[in-house]
Amino acid sequence: MRNTWIIFRRELRSYFSSPLAYAVMAGFLLIAGFFFYAILTSFLNTALRSEMQAQYYRMAPPPINVNLMALRPFFHNLAVVLIFTVPLITMRLYAEEFRNGTIELLMTSPVRNWETVLGKALAAFVLYASLIAGTLVYAAILFLSGKPEPGQIITSYIGLLLLGGAFVAVGIFLSTLTENQIVAGFLTIILLLLFWVVGWADEFAGPGVGSVLAYVSLLSHFDEFAKGVIDLKDVVLYLSFIGFFLFLTHLSLESKRWRTR
Amino acid sequence: MIDISHLTKVYGTKTAVQDITFSVGRGEILGFLGPNAAGKTTTMRILTCFMPATSGRASIAGFDVFGQSMEVRRRIGYLPENPPLYSEMTVEKYLAFVGGIKGMDPRLLKTRVPEVMERTSIRTEAGRIIKHLSKGYRQRVGIAQALIHNPEVLILDEPTVGLDPKQIIEVRELIRGLGGDHTIILSTHILPEVSMTCSRVIIINEGRIVASDTTENLTRRLRGSDNLYVEVEGPEESVETRIRALGGVTAVSRRKTEKRRGNGYLIETEIGVDVRRDLAALVVGQGWGLLEMRPVGMSLEEVFLHLTTREEEVPA
The missing domain is CATH 3.30.70.1340 (MTH889-like domain)
Structure with a gap:
């Protein structure tokens, strides 16, 4: 565990000593801010219109829910943006070690592969979490000017953390396959997109296959959290997904040992 | 201290190292000499547990490099051909990191890092970012990281590559000074380096040992064929x-x-x-x-060429 901690600290420091972390954060918050503004504006328009209609017909105003009508689509958009953001964080994790030859230092030190995998994954996850934490500002704005339901916001953030963990696990695995960061990042984006769109196959694949595909779609599970529902089966899916890919990362590193030139 | 017997490494169809056997005693400095692609780096990588051998055994301080890899790794300092540096770190932080993953006590590191920097004369660069260092300083940071945990065995792959003549002399003196306390294997294709720093030489060519002796004997023996x-x-x-x-x-x-x-x-x-x-x-x-x-008379240079070009004439 001590080794994991040492690797984690170095990795995190390295993120913040390069412009990458700042660029990713700035870009992500910019686009998240745009979505928040756009979705909130359209929500307010809808709210205003339905209130006017209610007054016109002299009826009680229809129930309007900021959580479900503004926040849920906002979080869903965030999740899609993250498909393109997380790979930028994870692509260097191992690819850079291979390119610089520092992998020789790690693999000849008394550190086990899974210890470095955990340290690196944690560092990427912490950077991801701080990225997500930046969006808490938008939730705060809602609390200042309205009465949103805190429960759904909390479950959405739990969902985002689990989703991000799964993305990081995929990214770190693909980063062990090549010494080229760009290739690692690109492959991660493709694979994450696939894990999103397989859910759509539900509609055209046969009933058996379709439901399996829908089950592994990472984003459809996230939608449950965005609705304010925490279901054990979703949590289990994310956690086993993370565990599976971290294990693959470990295996990939072990097998490297047998074929390195 | 280091025992290698019948070590063979095959990559696909290419045999990089074939049936190598030798041992190094405590405190000895062994020169590992051979042209490029002779199998030096492969042998070193097997010794440092970076990759397993196809067949044969290797052990360091009695621990098998494959079966007791963690014990071996604790006891070795390794400088690969390209020093494994994190370019965005400062020299001091980097050395502390390496000390950490080698299992050193953080309190011990506080005194050990300056000590090692002193020994490799990089004290003045302590706070500089590695990216901005010259090739010579990087190489010395590489040597410093191999030394940080005061390992019993040092494995140095071409330690003087890329240094200017003055730095080469400094590094050779440093290595010579380390012998005795440490058992050292250093690889090189520069001959004078071997005669200046090593007590024993192994010449390797095309994955086989073609000669193994003390530096003086080897020169004498070949000069012997007047x-x-x-x-x-x-x-x-x-x-x-x-x-x-x-x-x-x-x-x-x-x-x-x-x-x-x-x-x-x-x-x-x-x-x-x-x-x-x-x-x-x-x-x-x-x-x-x-x-x-x-x-x-034959210089070591000629001995080397002689051995590596017509190996079968000289009994190993």
Whole structure:
């Protein structure tokens, strides 16, 4: 565990000593801010219109829910943006070690592969979490000017953390396959997109296959959290997904040992 | 301290290292000499647990590099061909990190990092970012990281590559100073380096050991096959065949002359046989002209070329 901690600290420091972390954060918050503004504006328009209609017909105003009508689509958009953001964080994790030859230092030190995998994954996850934490500002704005339901916001953030963990696990695995960061990042984006769109196959694949595909779609599970529902089966899916890919990362590193030139 | 027996490493269809056996005693400095792609790096990578051998065994301090890898890793400091540096870190932080993953106590590191920087004369660069260091300083940071946890065994892959002559001398002195406390294997393709720093040499070529001895013995042994350089004026072909026919001569090869009339020949003879008298008689008898005759000693350079180009003639 001590080794994991040492690797984690170095990795995190390295993120913040390069412009990458700042660029990713700035870009992500910019686009998240745009979505928040756009979705909130359209929500307010809808709210205003339905209130006017209610007054016109002299009826009680229809129930309007900021959580479900503004926040849920906002979080869903965030999740899609993250498909393109997380790979930028994870692509260097191992690819850079291979390119610089520092992998020789790690693999000849008394550190086990899974210890470095955990340290690196944690560092990427912490950077991801701080990225997500930046969006808490938008939730705060809602609390200042309205009465949103805190429960759904909390479950959405739990969902985002689990989703991000799964993305990081995929990214770190693909980063062990090549010494080229760009290739690692690109492959991660493709694979994450696939894990999103397989859910759509539900509609055209046969009933058996379709439901399996829908089950592994990472984003459809996230939608449950965005609705304010925490279901054990979703949590289990994310956690086993993370565990599976971290294990693959470990295996990939072990097998490297047998074929390195 | 280091024991290697019948080590073989095969990559696909290519054999990088074939049936290598040697051992290094405590405190010894072993020079690992060979042309590029001879198998030096492969052997070192197996010793440092970076990759497993195809067959054969290797152990360090009694621990098997494959079966007890963690024990071995704790005891070795390794400088790969390219120093494994994190370019965005400062020298000081980097060394502390390496010390950390080698399992050092953080409190111990506070005194050990400056100590190692002092020893490798990079103290002045402590706070600089590695990216901004010159090649020479990077190489020394690489050596410093290998030393940080005061390992029993040091494995240095071409430690003086990319340094200027003054730095090379400094690094060689540093390595020599480390012998005794540490057991060291260093690889190089620069010969003087071996004669200056190592107590023993292993010459490796195409994955096999072609010679293994102390530095002096190796030079002496090969000088033993007394070489003779002669310049003879006469028909080239028949001169060569007649010389070869002399008793005690093992090989004759033509050499470029220094712009005189005759042709130059390098004659190798059996140890202890002096053919000069017979040779002179032969030349005079044939009516050729003897323009020059002098004994030639072999430098380590020649020994090396000799061994790596015609290995089968020299018993390992």
